[in-house]
Amino acid sequence: MRVSAKADYAVRAAVELAAAGEGPVKGEKLAEAQDIPLQVLEHILLELKHNGLVRARRGAKGGYWLARPADEVTIADVVRAVEGPIADVQSTPPEAISYRGHSEPLREVWVAVRASLRTVLEEVTLADLVSGELPSVVTDLAATPDAW
């Protein structure tokens, strides 16, 4: 139930790439822009690359850029690339656990939790973040009393 530094870093780096648009952006520039330790960031970008979200080129004019248009990459994509499944219970997907006694209905609750996370994370794209105009699902939720 917590967002790791890695996931946070990954999304922030991806947003920065989305904002840069075309040209390759150097890792060092990303690291400065988002205040992330360079070597940590490089590991993360590498994972994003392995998962097909990012491309890279080395050398003088090298750097990283998004493999897909920014409006086709969701936060869920980025988080999953660096953290695996979005919502696991005891390191296994919620529907795979067997509950005994009175706690069978609990499975359905965990599934609902995952679904609820997905309604947010799979809805917001990097382009949304760059423009600052978030989907209504997010603004509505963030506007609920006591959300802050």
Added chain:
Amino acid sequence: MRVSAKADYAVRAAVELAAAGEGPVKGEKLAEAQDIPLQVLEHILLELKHNGLVRARRGAKGGYWLARPADEVTIADVVRAVEGPIADVQSTPPEAISYRGHSEPLREVWVAVRASLRTVLEEVTLADLVSGELPSVVTDLAATPDAW
């Protein structure tokens, strides 16, 4: 973004207590009913007690029972008792992080994530789980396509 064994255990134990109603239930019986290592369970029950969710008595006719009626205890209460805050980013609440550059809107997304978790976890009570009749928020979410 993952539910620990501890949190899962805690909820299951609490449900079992809710189902038992009045009388004190022995730790060993709970452990068997939910297939939880006894000594682990005892630590968890102790934490629940420290947080005022559970009462206990030692001795021959001792055991554990809920401090409040089952319909006044939510899953969120139980999870928070053993795991602390429901949704943190980098171990701090989402609204407390400062983002630079293009990722400022990210804060609002994390807040929405937390709010979305709360709509589920603060809505389901132990009594709901015992009866098996979950709130519509949950059944609706669990009924969305691809939820399973």
Added chain:
DNA sequence: CGCGCTCCTGACCAAAGAGGTCGAGAAAGT
């Protein structure tokens, strides 16, 4: 070609958390 630039990769590390076990003590009942 050669050289510098930048990504790529694995090894490593300290600290914390997860998950679990042991053993001794303190209260409650009979």
Added chain:
DNA sequence: ACTTTCTCGACCTCTTTGGTCAGGAGCGCG
């Protein structure tokens, strides 16, 4: 008294987290 059952701290192993270091490997340019 004596047994039962909770109470609680110490301890243990393994994995994860967040981070650092050092060396390669590919790319572009003069």
